[in-house]
Amino acid sequence: MRDASLVxxxxxxxxxxxxxxxVILLDVVRSGASVISGTFLTAAPxxxxxxxxxxxxxxxxxxxxxxxxxxxxxxxxxTAIWLSExxxxxxxxxxAVRLAVAxxxxxxxxxxxxxxxxxxxxxxxxGLDKAAYGGVATYGKPGLIWAALTLALLTxxxxxxxTEEALRAVPRDLRDASLALGATKFQTTFQVxxxxxxxxxxxxxxxxVSRGAGEVxxxxxxxxxxxLVELPTHLxxxxxxxxxxxxxxxxxxxxxxxxxxxxxxxxxxxxVLTFLLNVxxxxxxxxxxxxxxxxxx
Amino acid sequence: MSATSPSRSExxxxxxxxxxEARESAxxxxxxxxxxxxxVAEALIKTTALVAIVAIVLIFVFIxxxxxxxxxxxxxxxxxxxxxxxxxxxxxxxxxxxxxxPASEIPKxxxxxxxxxxxxxxxxxxxxxxPLGILAAIFTSQVAPRWLREILKxxxxxxxxxxxxxxxxxxxxxxxxxxxxxxxxEHRLNAVVAGCALSLTIIPLVFTxxxxxxxxVPKSFADASLALGASKMHTVxxxxVPAALPGIAAGVVLGFGRALGETMIVVMASGNxxxxxxxxxxxxxxxxxxxxxxMAEVVHGSPxxxxxxxxxxxxxxFAFATNVLAMRIVESFRRKxxxx
Numbered sequence: 001m002r003d004a005s006l007v008x009x010x011x012x013x014x015x016x017x018x019x020x021x022x023v024i025l026l027d028v029v030r031s032g033a034s035v036i037s038g039t040f041l042t043a044a045p046x047x048x049x050x051x052x053x054x055x056x057x058x059x060x061x062x063x064x065x066x067x068x069x070x071x072x073x074x075x076x077x078x079t080a081i082w083l084s085e086x087x088x089x090x091x092x093x094x095x096a097v098r099l100a101v102a103x104x105x106x107x108x109x110x111x112x113x114x115x116x117x118x119x120x121x122x123x124x125x126x127g128l129d130k131a132a133y134g135g136v137a138t139y140g141k142p143g144l145i146w147a148a149l150t151l152a153l154l155t156x157x158x159x160x161x162x163t164e165e166a167l168r169a170v171p172r173d174l175r176d177a178s179l180a181l182g183a184t185k186f187q188t189t190f191q192v193x194x195x196x197x198x199x200x201x202x203x204x205x206x207x208x209v210s211r212g213a214g215e216v217x218x219x220x221x222x223x224x225x226x227x228l229v230e231l232p233t234h235l236x237x238x239x240x241x242x243x244x245x246x247x248x249x250x251x252x253x254x255x256x257x258x259x260x261x262x263x264x265x266x267x268x269x270x271x272v273l274t275f276l277l278n279v280x281x282x283x284x285x286x287x288x289x290x291x292x293x294x295x296x297x
Numbered sequence: 298m299s300a301t302s303p304s305r306s307e308x309x310x311x312x313x314x315x316x317x318e319a320r321e322s323a324x325x326x327x328x329x330x331x332x333x334x335x336x337v338a339e340a341l342i343k344t345t346a347l348v349a350i351v352a353i354v355l356i357f358v359f360i361x362x363x364x365x366x367x368x369x370x371x372x373x374x375x376x377x378x379x380x381x382x383x384x385x386x387x388x389x390x391x392x393x394x395x396x397x398x399p400a401s402e403i404p405k406x407x408x409x410x411x412x413x414x415x416x417x418x419x420x421x422x423x424x425x426x427x428p429l430g431i432l433a434a435i436f437t438s439q440v441a442p443r444w445l446r447e448i449l450k451x452x453x454x455x456x457x458x459x460x461x462x463x464x465x466x467x468x469x470x471x472x473x474x475x476x477x478x479x480x481x482x483e484h485r486l487n488a489v490v491a492g493c494a495l496s497l498t499i500i501p502l503v504f505t506x507x508x509x510x511x512x513x514v515p516k517s518f519a520d521a522s523l524a525l526g527a528s529k530m531h532t533v534x535x536x537x538v539p540a541a542l543p544g545i546a547a548g549v550v551l552g553f554g555r556a557l558g559e560t561m562i563v564v565m566a567s568g569n570x571x572x573x574x575x576x577x578x579x580x581x582x583x584x585x586x587x588x589x590x591x592m593a594e595v596v597h598g599s600p601x602x603x604x605x606x607x608x609x610x611x612x613x614x615f616a617f618a619t620n621v622l623a624m625r626i627v628e629s630f631r632r633k634x635x636x637x
Contacts (some may be wrong), residue, residue: 003530010440013432014449017500021456024467024497075348082346086339093346100349106551106620107356107613108558110585114592114609119359122597153352160349184331186339214460217560217585221592243561246462250469250565260470267463278458282451 025271032268035261041269044229049249050258054266059231060144060224060239061213061273067148067235068155068212073205075152076159080204083160084167085189105157109217116150116222117142125236143236147223154218155208162207166200167193169288199288203281210277214270216243226252242270360613363606366598376600377406382607397571397582399591399601406604408584410571414488415557415583417575418567421492422499422556427549429496430503434545437504438511439533450508457501465565468494473566482578486568489577494566495559499552506551510544511537543630547623554619558612560585584608 039053046052079097087094126140133139139146170193178188194201216224225238226248232239246266253259366373385393386405396405437449473490476482482489514537522532538545568580569590588605595602 003528006530006534007436007440010432010436013429014436014441014453017429017433017453017456017504018449020497021452021459023471024459024464027467027471028463075345078342078345079349082342086342087346097346097349100353102624103617103620104349104353104356106554106558106616107353108560108585108616110558110560110588111356111360111609111613111616114363114588114606115356115359117592118363118606119355123359153356156349156352184335186331186335210458214462216460216462217589220589243460243462246466247561247565250462250466263466267466270460271463274460275455275458278455282455286451 025275028264028267028271031260032264032266035265036268040265045227045245045262049227049253049262050255051262054242054245054262054269056228056231057240057242057245057266058269061242061270063144063232063239064148064151064219064223064241065209065213067144068151069205069209071149071152072155072159072208072212076156076204076208077163077201079156080160080163080167081189081194084164085185085193101157101160104153105161107154109154109215110220112150112154112218113221115153116146116218120146120149121222139236141236142221142223142238143234144223144232144239145235147219147239150218150222151212151215154215155212158208158211159204162204163197163201166197166204166288169200170196199284203284203288206277206281206284210274210281213277214243214274216241216247219244242266242273246270357613360606360610364603364610366603367607370603373600373603376404377604379607382406382408382604395573397587399604400594404601408608410573411582411584411587411608413573413575414567414571414581415585417488417577417581418491418495418563418583419553419556421488421577422495423549423553425493426496426499426556427503427552430500430548430552431507431545433500434504434507434511435533435538438508439529439537453504454501456497457505459497461498461559461561462565464494464497465562468562468566480578483576484568484570484578484580486566486580487578488567488581491563491567491581491583492577494562495556498559498562499556502555503545503548503552506548507541507545510541510548513544514540543626547626550619550623550626554616554623557619558585558616560589564589584612588612 037053041053041058042055043053044056045054079101083094083097087097121140121142124139125143125146129135129138129140174192174196175188178192179185183191219241223238224241224244226244228238228240246263249259249263249266253263367377367379368374384407386396386407387393395407395409397407397410398405433449433453437446437453441449468490469486472494473485476487476490476493477485480489518536518540519532522536523529527535563583564586567583567586569582569586570580571582571587572579588608591601592605595605
């Protein structure tokens with residue numbers, strides 16, 4: 001009897017968790033789908049944010065995540081390669097890097113925002129202004145590049161952990177075979193191990209994009225703008241962002257009911273961007289694991 | 298890894314057994330020493346790996362540097378000091394109160410309401426999220442048939458892929474209405490709504506760590522218990538869960554840290570009134586939400602700016618402490634396991 005109630009409790013808890021996920025997704029799709037149209041996806045917000053669309057926010061989010069990816073993927077992947085292929089696992093440096101990655105993953109997102117403001121904008125940006133722009137505020141203000149770099153730091157642990165996992169999943173035999181044929185360590189790493197782990201490395205990049213596209217707290221003070229007519233064209237321009245736009249529509253609107261369709265439409269676009277990317281990453285990962293398992297068997 | 302692969306110079310030349318092409322060329326590929334740029338590239342790889350260390354050190358240094366004027370600058374200390382932040386505020390004729398009103402004519406910086414607010418919401422989130430995450434992990438790893446496990450695990454982990462602003466909107470528009478109808482709490486947005494919404498972010502974290510811990514308990518543990526005649530669920534409760542306890546505990550500790558540092562959900566769902574009250578039904582303001590809402594309007598270097606960075610420093614230390622604690626739990630467990 002106690003067994004049955006315990007089984008029931010665990011089953012109910014699982015059902016609640018999956019249920020909440022479904023309720024959120026259904027709520028957003030049901031309320032947001034009717035808003036989505038060509039104009040909504042391309043036009044700028046208008047009429048006190050009660051009409052128009054989210055074109056600039058989509059553009060800003062894309063620009064931000066592309067810059068972030070360019071910054072984070074090479075650094076993250078190379079760090080993972082060093083950790084998995086070169087470092088001795090018990091060496092002091094490898095442990096320090098791992099400790100740093102674990103703590104980086106635990107830093108609250110709003111603290112990344114503060115750091116981005118204090119370090120990138122106020123220190124690096126103002127320093128650049130003094131050195132190259134005669135003190136005119138050019139880079140010493142919130143902008144695309146600073147927000148992207150802040151997000152790159154935030155997503156770095158995601159890339160490192162997922163890439164390292166992918167590299168470790170490559171069977172040892174392949175490395176041994178390559179080395180036995182006379183290939184160097186470097187050749188083995190980049191011509192055998194990395195190509196084998198490409199699926200996993202791609203997954204890590206997708207996970208980082210999905211995470212970065214959805215974060216709002218780190219870009220609050222480093223570049224996101226409430227409303228802009230013009231699209232960002234320079235690295236130091238401010239930009240609109242889907243996540244920040246959701247926050248603005250949900251909390252700063254004078255008439256909540258009238259902005260609600262716009263809000264749900266924006267949430268749907270954001271979810272499609274972030275959540276679908278996540279689903280893709282999970283599917284790739286499951287397939288890779290299955291392929292590896294059957295290759296080993 | 299590098300220790301096990303023989304370096305080039307140690308390798309015995311395979312003159313006679315080498316393939317014909319290799320023998321015929323003047324300097325066969327396998328005999329050439331690796332090009333010099335390999336060494337340069339490998340040094341660059343090692344240098345790149347240091348970026349993570351530099352980043353975390355810079356974060357600590359810069360948050361501390363921006364907080365420092367609270368202890369050193371006369372200008373800032375004329376308005377606020379760490380000790381005035383810790384106590385009630387007195388001004389004019391009014392009685393001393395726990396007030397957080399940094400933008401008023403006489404700025405008041407009691408951090409008590411913010412700390413109480415953060416703790417209230419975090420505790421609600423952990424009390425709701427941890428049991429759900431742990432029970433779901435037990436179901437997934439111990440109870441569910443294989444096919445269901447393979448669907449459940451990725452599905453629950455997908456919860457982590459929903460951006461926090463989306464959960465915030467859901468809490469603001471849907472969950473707040475539910476809890477309002479169910480409990481009729483004092484304010485529509487309160488610590489319960491924010492805590493429940495926040496639990497959605499810690500469930501996948503607790504679930505993943507607990508599930509991993511439960512799945513990595515050796516099968517012989519369960520077999521031994523079952524062979525002794527214990528029932529399936531008795532085995533789960535008295536053998537598997539205790540064996541996985543460090544992983545589960547680490548998940549809860551990390552979940553606590555994550556909940557405390559979450560920003561966008563609480564900004565949207567907690568109501569944001571800085572009240573000193575332990576009631577869960579009233580509007581609540583957290584440390585993170587305060588930084589998010591006030592930093593944009595603050596003059597660089599002003600006392601208010603410094604105080605907000607000090608709040609960030611508090612958050613950073615909390616996050617660091619929970620991280621270290623979780624790692625200690627897992628490590629001490631691994632050592633014990635390794636010894637047995």
